[in-house]
Amino acid sequence: MRVLVLNVLLSGFALISVGCTLEANIAGQMLPSLLRPDGGEGVVDAPQISQKICANGPVFSQAEMPSGETILAGDFTRIGPCSSPFLKYNPVTGAVESIGPSDAAVGEAHVIEADGAGGYYVGGYFEAKNGSQALIHIKPDGTLSDWNPQLSRGALAAGVSALKVHDGVLYVGGDFTAAGSPSLSRTALAAFDIATGDLLPWAPPLTTDSFGDLHIRSIEIASGSIFIAGAFGTVGANLHVSEGVAKINLTDNNADTSFAATGLSSQSGKMKWHNGTLVLVDGGGLVMLNSTNGANTGFVAGLTAVPAWGGFSDYELKGDELWIAGMFDAVNGHPTRNIAKFDFSGATPTLDTGWATTYEPEGWVSQLKVTDSHILSFTNGTVGYWNKSNGTQYVPAVASPVGEGTYLGALNEGEELLYVHKSKTLGLPETRYLVMYDPDGEVMPWAPSPNDYVKSVVVHEGRIFVGGRFTNIGVTPSGKRYLVELDTDGEVTSWDADANDEIYDMRSVQGSLLIAGEFTSIGSDGMGAAYLAKLSFVDATGVPWTTQVDGRVFGFDIEGSALVFGGGFSTVDGQAVENLAKVDLNTGSLLGGTPTVDSWVNGVAVIDEKVYLFGQFTDVGGEARSRLAAFNLSNGSVTAWAPNIAVWASRAMREVSGKVIVMAHFNTYNGVSYTEGTLVLDPDTGAKVADPRNLYSSTVWLEE
Incomplete structure (x- = not known):
């Protein structure tokens, strides 16, 4: 089986692509188990690591050493065994306790609700170990129960955002269309008997709003x-x-x-x-x-927002106390910075002018949690701690484990907070952009420590080549940038590519290193071609290559002797060819048989004589196409394959095994609001298919 994988940039900056580098994870998605079906050098057809590991950022590339070690590269700073997504934290004692197995679910937990008997219900966008989507039950002993509410949403991932236990019934709200076994219609609301787990007949009909x-x-x-x-x-x-x-x-x-x-x-x-x-x-x-x-x-809180675009963001109710948070300097003229307290013992809240904070460091308090005696504020990925009695800030003996922008929800129980969160890398040591695992799945003491992300790793005859956006790398900092060879100690070798800009994609081809990127100069002799070059594995000199491209190349794929590549260019070998081209891999000469494309192509992948494209385009070969398209390799005719997606930034597309995997931050899929991190599409119809990778996940899921 073969698969396409599409990546999307995590910020709103320039659109960039990593082409056909081996794909692992983007925005916390799953690593396919088969990454380069053609068996090229440096390819992991059957990864040695059988455990689930997690990263706090995208993993772009994977390669295997001849002796069985596995190298992962990407834009992460922590990677390792997945931590539990359900934690208990006491800000007074600093005690941290897992309340569920780390492998209970793959994805994001959004809400937690006590079951009244010492256990918890957890909802979100995830797939659980027991096969359940979006909703699980953690038993009082901390194990995952077998209960499966069978929530579903057709071909899309079901989600749960709201839970409430009342009088022996669990009420569930979210984004689903069916529940129970046999499956019954339940539109965004359902109720279950807590004692039996059975779906109840309560099912108020709901219709969509004016936005659908x-x-x-x-x-x-x-x-x-x-x-x-x-x-x-x-x-x-x-x-x-x-x-x-x-x-x-x-x-x-x-x-x-x-x-x-x-x-x-x-x-x-x-x-x-x-x-x-x-x-x-x-x-x-x-x-x-x-x-x-x-x-x-x-009711009007009366906030004095500083700056003017500041204001309210969150609130908490604790008994008869109403606490509000955001970015402000005063409330109804009373000076208090970003957190305020109201007395809500009557019908209308009244400001407590005896309570105030000065709040440092500055920043918008995005979320607030209140225990019996303490307040926790979440600001720019950091946690602040406040004495509830007088508003003074303090430093806890043990900081909250949810301090990297990972907090999503918590349930107050006295002094303790029960967290659900999307990060599965809490407590892992810093590991920047590159990691090597031994054949037993243990992290090796190999730490090249690049200062920016690595997009592609290629292993050739036991030698390790890495390319990306880094400008320094090596156990002994080398000052080398963008493309280097590393030895098994993590030191930079004398092989010197001397690239002057970012590398997007690499592959070992015909005994040379084929490289795509943003560079205009590359090679130890400066003789490598701009944007798409071949270098010698021996001495990094430019290998004669007649293909001349006048703009960045984001990615490529190879079928037989045909090299198909995409990017943001307007000529190839002096001929007017925009954004997509096909050349003879042996001679470098331009071949025909590619359709016109009206904007950048960020990813290219060939599956069964069809070329799949991802980019910013809206027209391919005169046919309307929204970011995804396919054409026949033999003659350039555009196929009917036309999934319609809207995303806000792009990296690349991949093929892995029989399905089209699109990893992205989406706005819509086929005109419908779509917020999952991954689309797995049928390469023939473009329809979304059932696959665990359709779910939010911070997991790099390595399979035997």
Whole structure:
């Protein structure tokens, strides 16, 4: 089987590609088990590492040494055995405890809810070890239960964003269309009997909002009713309209028509009930609604935002205390920096002017958690600790384990916080951009320590060649940049490619190193061609190569003697050929049989005589295509394969084994909002197929 893999840049900067480097992980995705089916040098057809390992950034490339060691390269700073996504932390004692097995699920956990018997329900976007999607039960002894609620969303990944236990029932909200076995229709809401695990008949109908979205993000239960917040249109069998927040009867499938919220966005999220009031985050602001009729109470926090674009971000309710956070200098004229306290013992919160912080370092408090005596604030990937009684900051004996921008949710239990998070690299030692595993799967003391990411690694006759964006590398810092040879001690050898810019893709071809990138000068003799070059493995001199390209080459693939490459160029060998070309690998001469492409091509892969493309294009060979396309290698005719995706930045596309794997930060897939990190597509139809890689994952999943 063969697969295409598409990567997308994690920031909104220049679009760049790594071409056909061996693919492992992007934005926390799974590493395919078969990376270069043609068996080229430096290829891992059957990785030796059978454990699951995780990285805190993309792993771009993988290669195997003749003696069985495996090298991984990418844009990570921590990599190793996956940590548990469910942790318990006490900010007073510093105690950290895992509350679930590290391999319970692959993906992101978003919400945690106590089951009332010492265990926990966890929801998110993940695939569990027991086969469950999006929802699992951790038993009181910390093991994963066998319960599988069978949540699904057709060919897409199901997700859970809201959980609430009430009177022996688990209520679930999220992004799913079916549940139970046999599968029954359940649109974004479902209920399960806690004692038996059975799906209950409660199933209020929901329709999409005016943007076509349907996602329940929060659930609260009070006074015999269930309140939901999220994106939806009508609610209940009686098709009631209530914007952003709705009230539903617990005893039937109807909405409470006496409750009608208005003026809310379709992005209503976190919601809590207190003293007859619903407190919720909506459209970036704090809103309070009368829980009887949905009327806005008119509460205004009165923040003095500094800078002007600052404001509110999060809140917490702890007993009769309302805590708010964001970026501000004062509340209703009372000086307090980024965190404020309100007394909510009555019907309306009143500001506590006896409580204030000065808050250092500066920064937007994105999330807030409150224990019985302490406050934890999350700012720019760091955690701040505050005495709840007087607002003074302190340094804990043991810092929160969730301090790298990984925090997603927590449940207060006295002084303790129960975390769910997306990082699986908590506590791992720093390992920057390159790592080598021995045949038994143990990290070796090999630390070249490049100062920036590595995009491609090639092993040729036991020699290790790495290319990327680094400008210094080696156990003994060498000052060498972009492309070097490393020895088995992690030192840079005398082989000197002397590239003057970034390397995107490399491969051992016909006894030479074929290289694609941003460079205009390369080779120890300076004789390598710009953007697409061959270098000698002996002395890094340029190998005669007639193909001349006038712009960056992002990636390539090879079929027989045909080299197909894509990038951002306008001529090849002086002829007008834009963004996509095919040349004879033996002679370097330009071949025909490629369609026109109206913008950059970031990835190229050949599968069964068809060439698959990923890029910024909207037209290929006169046919409308949105970022993905395919054409016949023999004659350049565009095929009907046309998945439609929208992404915000691009790296590359890969083929791995019989399916088209697209790894990206997406906006849409085939016109529908799509936020998963991976698409696995059928190479014939373009349809999304069932595959674990369709789920969010920070896991580099190496398989035997």
